[in-house]
Amino acid sequence: xxxxxxxxxxxxxxxxxxxxxxxxxxxxxxxxxxxxxxxxxxxxxxxxxxxxxxxxxxxxxxxxxxxxxxxxxxxxxxxxxxxxxxxxxxxxxxxxxxxxxxxxxxxxxxxxxxxxxxxxxxxxxxxxxxxxxxxxxxxxxxxxxxxxxxxxxxxxxxxxxxxxxxxxxxxxxxxxxxxxxxxxxxxxxxxxxxxxxxxxxxxxxxxxxxxxxxxxxxxxxxxxxxxxxxxxxxxxx
DNA sequence: ACCCAGGGCGTTG
DNA sequence: CAACGCCATGGG
Numbered sequence: 001x002x003x004x005x006x007x008x009x010x011x012x013x014x015x016x017x018x019x020x021x022x023x024x025x026x027x028x029x030x031x032x033x034x035x036x037x038x039x040x041x042x043x044x045x046x047x048x049x050x051x052x053x054x055x056x057x058x059x060x061x062x063x064x065x066x067x068x069x070x071x072x073x074x075x076x077x078x079x080x081x082x083x084x085x086x087x088x089x090x091x092x093x094x095x096x097x098x099x100x101x102x103x104x105x106x107x108x109x110x111x112x113x114x115x116x117x118x119x120x121x122x123x124x125x126x127x128x129x130x131x132x133x134x135x136x137x138x139x140x141x142x143x144x145x146x147x148x149x150x151x152x153x154x155x156x157x158x159x160x161x162x163x164x165x166x167x168x169x170x171x172x173x174x175x176x177x178x179x180x181x182x183x184x185x186x187x188x189x190x191x192x193x194x195x196x197x198x199x200x201x202x203x204x205x206x207x208x209x210x211x212x213x214x215x216x217x218x219x220x221x222x223x224x225x226x227x228x229x230x231x232x233x234x235x236x237x
Numbered sequence: 238a239c240c241c242a243g244g245g246c247g248t249t250g
Numbered sequence: 251c252a253a254c255g256c257c258a259t260g261g262g
Contacts, residue, residue: 047244053259054243088242089257096245134245154243199243 010166011183017164018190021197028196031144033058036112038067039145040104043137044096045087051203057087069110073101096132103130116146124150135173143195149188151180152195156202 031039038058046054060083066072081094108114115123120142127138142148153176162169167179184190
């Protein structure tokens with residue numbers, strides 16, 4: 001079989017997976033925020049924490065009038081940190097916000113439209129240079145706040161994709177990203193909802209029950225859940 | 238009383 | 251490069 005055909009098959013496999021998820025969960029309408037600037041804050045605050053904790057932190061900032069770039073830029077560590085406690089690692093995240101705001105005001109005058117107009121590659125490189133901004137956070141900002149066709153990888157994508165045999169679990173971030181971008185059409189809306197669907201699935205599959213019988217999406221999840229994976233890890237040792 | 242969330246960074250072997 | 255430790259809240 002020629003390579004072009006194999007590629008087509010892989011593409012159809014991903015798209016079929018997406019449509020299954022879409023049918024089950026419905027369109028996710030990400031990112032869940034009121035403005036693109038809030039999306040940036042959300043991307044920082046959502047690092048390694050449940051969305052409820054991150055969202056509560058965004059709401060606290062909003063209620064304090066700090067989802068306005070100028071107001072947030074004027075705030076210092078002591079003013080920000082208490083508002084985002086629910087997002088975990090709040091001191092580090094406060095520094096990340098302060099760091100981003102300095103960059104954002106100087107580089108784009110606090111204007112999300114200007115930022116979104118910048119070249120994707122340049123923007124990605126500049127954001128990655130900020131301490132505390134790794135590939136997932138940066139790509140989330142590029143896709144969800146700036147509407148760039150950049151596919152976002154996260155722990156769920158790694159877990160689910162490897163379990164479905166798409167790539168080894170140890171594959172580096174960039175290679176995993178290339179797996180998707182090489183196969184899928186360069187479509188911001190598809191990247192947006194596919195990642196959102198993967199998170200919807202990843203955060204739904206059972207975590208506390210040893211048996212997946214109760215799992216509402218075990219067929220989609222490929223018969224695996226996080227708990228059984230944890231058990232397997234324990235059996236090794 | 239555990240376990241673990243929509244990471245990223247610094248340090249060790 | 252892998253395997254950790256660190257950050258340090260909150261819900262199940």
